Amino acid sequence: MNMNDVAARGLVLLGCGKMGSAMLAGWLRTGLPPTSVYVIDPHPSDWLKAQGVNIGGTLPENPAIAIVAVKPQMMAAALPDVQVLGNGDTLVISIAAGTAIATFEKMLGENTPIVRAMPNTPAAIGRGITALIGNAQVAPDDMDLAEALLLSIGQTVRLSDESQMDAVTAVSGSGPAYVFHLIETLAAAGQAQGLPADLAMELAKATVGGAGQLAEDAEEDPAQLRVNVTSPNGTTQAALEVLMDPESGFPALLQQAVAAAAARSKELANG
Ligand SMILES: NC(=O)c1ccc[n+]([C@@H]2O[C@H](COP(=O)([O-])OP(=O)(O)OC[C@H]3O[C@@H](n4cnc5c(N)ncnc54)[C@H](OP(=O)(O)O)[C@@H]3O)[C@@H](O)[C@H]2O)c1
DSSP, rough: OOHHHHHOOOOOEESSSHHHHHHHHHHHHHTGGGGGEEOOOOOOOOHHTTTTTTOOOOOOOSEEEEEEEEEEGGHHGGGGGGGTTTTOEEEEEETTTTHHHHHHHHHHHHHSOOEEEEEGGGGTTOOEEEEEETTTTHHHHHHHHHHHHGGEEEEEEEOOGGGGGGHIIIISSSSSHHHHHHHHHHHHHHHHHTTOOOHHHHHHHHHHHHHHHHHOSSSSHHHHHHHHHHTTTTTHHHHHHHOOOOTTHHHHHHHHHHHHHHHHHHHHTTT
């Protein structure tokens, strides 16, 4: 399957909130005809109503794609709407955190091709990263198509095993919140050194945003970039001695934080 099949056979979007809207905006921008999109959502937003897509009507009989973008707790209520598409050649893509492929196989039929994907919130500005894994029914070109659809909200990576999803959730899924907290605490620390709050916040946001972009763009790895800006006995070194302390610094703290998130992800997946 490819994007022409999606345009011809149709794409069903189950749940069009923050993530669903971000994806839809990307597909329409890259040329998917709005008339090929069928949205199911109990409260369509004004933005959605203005896009020219089909909302709440009859679904095509054999759409190329069904994307599940409802909250995990709404899954049981929402999935019956697309149950008729199971066990056929509609590729089902779920972006719901913590809902295992086996759960979809149980609800839609075990012959259903299913891709489970884990995006993150920078998807809202096209700067997300989404990890993907498919079941055995997903043909290689269907995996390429799932990846192409998710490229509308940022970068993609493929996993080799679904069990990696807990660690992915703990690193990139929940990760934006860790970085937001880094910004908050860096700004508060600047304030403690006598800066006005708004100035400290402006410095902290731009520093994290700029350093993140630099780390993505640079040929050197982040460790080398750090070394490059650390003069012997300078100011950066003084701070890094605190932050890089193996017991009280970032290394131990982030190990613990990511381990806690991964453990919680496992618990949630097991109900
Ligand atoms: N946001 C993230 O950073 C993030 C990251 C990774 C994964 N995800 C996953 O992405 C999924 C969507 O998240 P989101 O942030 O986009 O949530 P959201 O903004 O709440 O969007 C979910 C949408 O689904 C609608 N909905 C509820 N019940 C439905 C039903 N029975 N049938 C069809 N649509 C229904 C909701 O409508 P109402 O609002 O009217 O109830 C809402 O518009 C979640 O499963 C989440 O785990 C999100």
